[in-house]
């Protein structure tokens with residue numbers, strides 16, 4: 385195991401273009417439940433009951449109550465050590481970009497600037513009818529309405545069955561292809577097209593470091609697999625980097 389950490393730290397040290405690809409696992413230790421692993425949010429609710437456009441149209445108030453509950457939890461959630469180390473590496477020029485599947489904005493809270501949010505952002509809302517988009521300044525008490533057309537506003541996140549913003553997806557793939565080292569943290573790798581990003585990077589020659597307590601769909605393509613929680617592994621890597 386120790387050898388694997390050294391291999392990973394050396395790759396990071398030598399990287400010309402290090403990119404991080406993150407999923408729910410990096411936020412799990414902040415108290416944000418992951419969607420899949422055990423105790424995931426979706427074990428209490430079926431995804432098709434909440435995170436689809438159809439479910440929203442059928443019962444927007446219910447879906448909004450669920451999002452408001454999530455936002456309440458998130459409001460006071462602090463980024464993890466792993467989020468902080470990624471932000472620190474960006475500041476030092478070691479890391480170029482974070483590509484995240486998370487909508488919780490914890491990377492930005494930790495100080496990351498160059499973040500590509502594949503699945504949107506829970507603090508933004510958009511009108512289901514016109515193009516009106518805005519950032520929430522405070523928690524809504526109930527379903528927000530569009531101040532331009534009066535229609536229902538929805539969270540600006542990508543729901544099941546919805547396509548990702550093609551421009552954002554392209555940007556993420558471009559960053560992935562530019563990377564010579566990619567550090568993949570806490571993702572099952574089974575949500576597509578996002579899951580293709582590390583695999584594509586690998587086929588283009590990138591060195592893949594995976595951090596995940598459980599093996600994932602990424603593990604078979606990982607050059608180094610660190611079976612550990614994000615913060616524990618990142619702290620180890622950070623310490624090793626300073627000693628190389």
Ligand SMILES: [Zn+2]
Pocket residue numbers: 511512513514515516530531532533534535
């Ligand atoms: Zn509107």
